[in-house]
Amino acid sequence: MLHARGLVKRYGPVTALDGFDLRVPPGEIAGLVGHNGAGKTTFFEIAAGLLRPDEGESEVRGEVGMAPQGLALYPSVTVRETLRLFGGLAGLRRRALAAAVESVAGELELAGELDRRVALLSGGQQRRVQAATALMGEPAVLLLDEPTAGADPETRAALLAAVRRRAEAGAAVVYCTHYLPELAELGATVAVAARGRVIARGAAADLLKDLPGEVRVVLDDEREIALSTTDPTAALAGLLRELDGPVRGIDIRQPSLDDLYRELSRGRR
């Protein structure tokens, strides 16, 4: 479980966190989204115990597994040696450690790379190794800061599946990303950060329900009718009843997390 209460962190005149609150119970994946500079990385560093907040407190129950935004790996050692280091630091020993190395490497499709040096891996593989270090020892809290940045589709799919499995096993996960469809894939709740605090928090469906979607109808004579509405399906039914000519195309777009993010960023909500 992770519970941040009223975190404030200042760097000289810059306030990185300004009353940041976030509670993530076991088994939940909380997607943390926000512009660059919204305070996400500072929050991660405080939650991981790397920084001391000026005010407020961060309560973490259990071990923390962290994959920071930038790569933090030893280039001259192999993938196996890297995973053994972080597994060992998580308290694993001998057979349990060897089994965890094989298991996590398999999950993230690194089994064939275990004896290759990190420096010789591709960027996507290095990112998987970094995520794998966070998963060693089954931590109770996972802090993942843009783990799929620059990753190919296979890497992304493997990572998301591994994160889902950890949450199903009871880990509290904070998943920071700019790629919002990933949060839908993960079934994550959403926390939107702006100006150093969480300005919206809840299930994606609840946060999206008041946002307008869009209905677009293209008529046979090339005319196009577009409506922005909170109930696109009902609006389409009404439109079709009113139209007397043939229709060439229909497009319904439900509100997405991207829309929510844009709305909140504009400060309209």
Place this chain on the structure above:
Amino acid sequence: MAGAELKESLHRIAVLAGHNALLRRRDPAHLISYLVMPMVLMPVFQAMVGDATQVATGLLVMFSILSMADVANATLAERVWHTWDRLRATGARVPEIMAGKALPVLAVLALQQAVLLAYGVAVLGLRPPWPPWPLVLAVAVWCFALLGMGTAIAGMVRSQGELSTVCNLAALSVSALGGALVPYALMPGWARSIAPVSPGYWATTMMQAGVRGDAAGVAGPAAVLLGVGAATLALAWWRAARGWGRGSVR
């Protein structure tokens, strides 16, 4: 409960020490060059100076100070690779991380000095020290001082380039001023008067006493170098606990 915590702490230190030993094995170039170079220079210097003790201990001190760059690099690399914070985000505490780094470094420094002393006995005709324990103590104290100075330097510099510059300048000035290159008795008066500010002076004096088996001669310089090591390690610890310049929890 305290016993279990101590056991876990020792386990983490062992894991970190093993990992750091691995990192050093993967990059042995400096150690090899700091062993081979003094071995080449020792017979040449002996032909000029004549005194095997002066030559062996002087070059040992000079090249062990050059090895300080390796000590510093072991810590600086963690900052350059961003792995220091990654380690701190695990259950490992700063003292455990530093201990895990220090153990292999101390072993490498001790190995270098032992090999050079053995070479001095075998090739230069250095008299095998008896009793040996003052020399063992001298090597241990000098390793500790080098560890402290190297780690403190790593906490101050910001790049490999800065590190090389600082360590090369320090090695040459500390060695020369300390009487490692030219016997203290042959140094100009002004240099002799300021020599005691150089840790190299105390190291050379201590090693020469150790080679003679002179425990009393080792004790004074050892006390000075223990102080240097403790002060510089405390400085490094203070920097590390603040994330090398940032505020931190642990």
